[in-house]
Amino acid sequence: MENKTLKKRKFNAIDAVILLVIVAAVGVAVFLFSSEEVEMPMKKVKLEYVVEIKALSDDIAAEFNIGDKMVDSVQKYNLGEIIAVEYDNAVYYGKDIVNGKSTAYDYPDHQKVTLTMLADATLDSNGRYLIDGGYDISTGTTVYIRLPGFNGIGYCTAFSKPEVTE
Numbered sequence: 001m002e003n004k005t006l007k008k009r010k011f012n013a014i015d016a017v018i019l020l021v022i023v024a025a026v027g028v029a030v031f032l033f034s035s036e037e038v039e040m041p042m043k044k045v046k047l048e049y050v051v052e053i054k055a056l057s058d059d060i061a062a063e064f065n066i067g068d069k070m071v072d073s074v075q076k077y078n079l080g081e082i083i084a085v086e087y088d089n090a091v092y093y094g095k096d097i098v099n100g101k102s103t104a105y106d107y108p109d110h111q112k113v114t115l116t117m118l119a120d121a122t123l124d125s126n127g128r129y130l131i132d133g134g135y136d137i138s139t140g141t142t143v144y145i146r147l148p149g150f151n152g153i154g155y156c157t158a159f160s161k162p163e164v165t166e
Contacts, residue, residue: 045162047121047129048083051143053113053154055090061111063149070117073146077135080119082147088112115154121162129162 051070070079090110096103121131129137137143141156 042122051154077132084116
């Protein structure tokens with residue numbers, strides 16, 4: 001029988017590259033799975049925002065009063081207090097049969113109501129405004145409104161720069 005001897009391998013560049021890749025992978029895994037997120041404190045603010053309700057009949061549009069408290073009719077969040085009410089003619093868009101173009105027409109006996117709201121909110125670390133501890137509001141948000149004398153849908157159309165209270 002032949003006596004075979006195994007040669008001892010020397011450490012080379014390929015071994016070094018493999019070792020570096022393994023060390024880097026372990027380092028990334030440790031970083032991803034063991035890092036704790038540092039939460040930024042939430043800032044309390046007085047948030048003034050605008051909700052627009054389109055095409056309400058005149059008798060319903062008269063139901064909005066300064067000082068009324070608005071509540072989200074789906075999740076029951078307190079959305080603040082009405083501090084201003086503005087009325088404008090409601091319009092609808094239709095096709096002009098003479099020239100074939102889309103045209104705005106007055107909507108008879110209907111009003112567009114713009115409510116300016118004031119609410120206690122928090123500004124989180126992502127820059128989102130949260131009213132009543134959880135209602136995420138931003139421009140374009142559909143607002144499901146419940147007020148004394150009115151249930152309906154409006155849209156948040158604007159914000160003013162909030163006043164930091166804390």
